[in-house]
Amino acid sequence: MDHHLKPVKTAPVTPKTKRRAMPAEDRREQLIQATIKCIATQGLSSTTMAHITKEAGLSMGIVNLHFESKEKLLIETLRHVTEEYLRGWNDIISADTDDAAATIKTLLEFEFSASIVCKEKLAVWFAFWGEAKSRPIYQKICAKNDKRTEDSLVQLFQHFIDSGGSSWQHLDAELLVSTLTALVDGLWLDLLLTPRQMTRAKAREICLNYLTSVFGNQFQ
Amino acid sequence: MDHHLKPVKTAPVTPKTKRRAMPAEDRREQLIQATIKCIATQGLSSTTMAHITKEAGLSMGIVNLHFESKEKLLIETLRHVTEEYLRGWNDIISADTDDAAATIKTLLEFEFSASIVCKEKLAVWFAFWGEAKSRPIYQKICAKNDKRTEDSLVQLFQHFIDSGGSSWQHLDAELLVSTLTALVDGLWLDLLLTPRQMTRAKAREICLNYLTSVFGNQFQ
Amino acid sequence: MDHHLKPVKTAPVTPKTKRRAMPAEDRREQLIQATIKCIATQGLSSTTMAHITKEAGLSMGIVNLHFESKEKLLIETLRHVTEEYLRGWNDIISADTDDAAATIKTLLEFEFSASIVCKEKLAVWFAFWGEAKSRPIYQKICAKNDKRTEDSLVQLFQHFIDSGGSSWQHLDAELLVSTLTALVDGLWLDLLLTPRQMTRAKAREICLNYLTSVFGNQFQ
Amino acid sequence: MDHHLKPVKTAPVTPKTKRRAMPAEDRREQLIQATIKCIATQGLSSTTMAHITKEAGLSMGIVNLHFESKEKLLIETLRHVTEEYLRGWNDIISADTDDAAATIKTLLEFEFSASIVCKEKLAVWFAFWGEAKSRPIYQKICAKNDKRTEDSLVQLFQHFIDSGGSSWQHLDAELLVSTLTALVDGLWLDLLLTPRQMTRAKAREICLNYLTSVFGNQFQ
DNA sequence: AATGAATGAGGGTTCATTCAT
């Protein structure tokens, strides 16, 4: 169940060489990418095995061969997107720096970067969120994700508050993080539902503006 | 209009249950409520006609009698929830008062009131949002709703800013509203996905806290 | 293309019977034959997908796999019977001979041959004729057929008339053909409706008798 | 089960007077007329109870009240058309005359009269013939009809032959009648399927032309 | 490992029939 990032195959590829490092893993990746594309294009409920395999340029039976069932493929797709997000996040958090403000800004850049909030990924997020209420497994995958990012973000803000002297000591890091997290989620929703009115740049600006209203010009 | 070839039905029908005619509008309402419950319980994609009609205690054919198709029932259900929300909102906005701050506070109360963010309604919102990307009709119903509320909220905030003298004149009402709207949406998502960690009271507090960080203690 | 909301199918499928892949064209032929049999046995309006596939010894989904819809299968069935008829007719017409009388006699043999007016084919013809009035596509398929056969038959009779010297010059080939064609159709109807009283041999005799009343003993 | 001809009601009629001679019989007639219209307009297989009752301007339940079932209504409709035809036929046959030729001509007039071969009646005939093979009851009603007319027609022709002296004694009245009957049926089919090319006048001409080829100018 | 024709349970929809009004 290793999900390290690999060169993505989107076109039908038919390698003829016998010794392939991880052909099975490549197929899985290929199918997950096709699934993401289908969900983004036609919605979760209209995404069929036939669509997915056609998009991947493969045969119908391949999914059950590599994922056992459609349900498992969907779960792996959600997990894939989730872990990709988490990995990017962790790369930023774990970067060795003492400048909390800079890290926070970098995180915001990341949250609204093209690779994360591209319409395909967004569509996947919301498709699964829409079903999460009635599918505990989806909820679990998303929640675990949230929990981890939120915890590290609280630490980060606490560092920042502590570094600011007495002026911010009255601030509640957890409250701030809850607010910022909700704000980001809400902006993602806007990016998905009304892409004409909400852009990634504007979303970032709104977040920075919020931080400014709390911390002053530290984030400009 | 339909010219598909249909077999002659000769089988006798012997319903065993009692039937009682009801005003069409009542039946529609009854079916919409059953639909909401089903979506909340099992998710949009698992909601079948059989489930809905069983939930309503009626027979399978009734939906097509009153809504023509499942798709139309779903649309009407979304519209129902949307309009119920909009009606509550308008009642508050159009209440005759000069106290913009009070109106804003009332709106926040409303946004997180039990009747609006009960888990059933939330599930419906997000279920449809998850499909909105690939179903223009859903997007349209939701977008129309957003546009109207946002416009009146901007006016409201502008009034409030203007009433506050020079201290807030630098504030951008539209930016504020975009932020607050996104915040509310994000908090709704939290209420749906992690009801254990996010409560309606906490959500309201987060919003007020945000307003406080912008306007100071005007909303406490 | 289809955007109806569909529930996720999670139920496992465990087919109990053996399956054997066949060339698509063979399957189509097999299904068309089953359709003909069903129409003959139970009538067009009682012919269901379940009946057809059971008759063919196949599963329900196979029709939509090979014909897209029931309607298309029915159309192809009509076309099949029609073209089979037309092919036989053309074989006779295009056979290299100058003896128009012999060709006409051969055509009559053909019109009432067992392979054409077997009760199954007749049932198919009349089943579709009965629906033709309200289904332009059926009418079109039948009409095209009629037009072609009628034209070549007129030519044939004209040759025959011309070859007979002055005695038949007053005859109207088109009128003759209209008469003969209607006669054949009417006899087919008798063969279908009252097979006890009308036989293929008798039908042929009636036609020859008609030709005799026009041309004298040329056809005996 | 009296089927005497009555003033036909085609528009929704709501009599307010209490004492009606045969209101039930009127309703039956009204429904049968609506059924004929529906079959002619949309074909037998697309004719639903809802269509019929709407066409009649009555309520859905009325058919089962007066005919017990749809099937019975269809049978009565076929019987109605059949008996109307038979009645017209008998009126001609039983008219007191010794001029067989004149009677035969009158019968041909009748066979292609507007009231008999109007497209609505034709559609009904062929609709039922198309189903006759698999519905013995339809076949029975049609066959009974045929039998009766055929017998009296044979007698008629026999009279005519006998009246002609020795020149026609070699003619077989039964064969003639079989031919003429089939011819008429075939022409009806043409009138139904290709009304553009076949007219009532032309059909009559074809029949007369046939009789001429047998009997010479006796029918001109 | 890969294919895709075949399967069949389950979906939405239709419509003859019923029965409370």
Place this chain on the structure above:
DNA sequence: CATGAATGAACCCTCATTCAT
């Protein structure tokens, strides 16, 4: 008698899954 809202069996069609090739 008459109505038409309600019923539910049976229809056609979809699509996740299987397995002979």
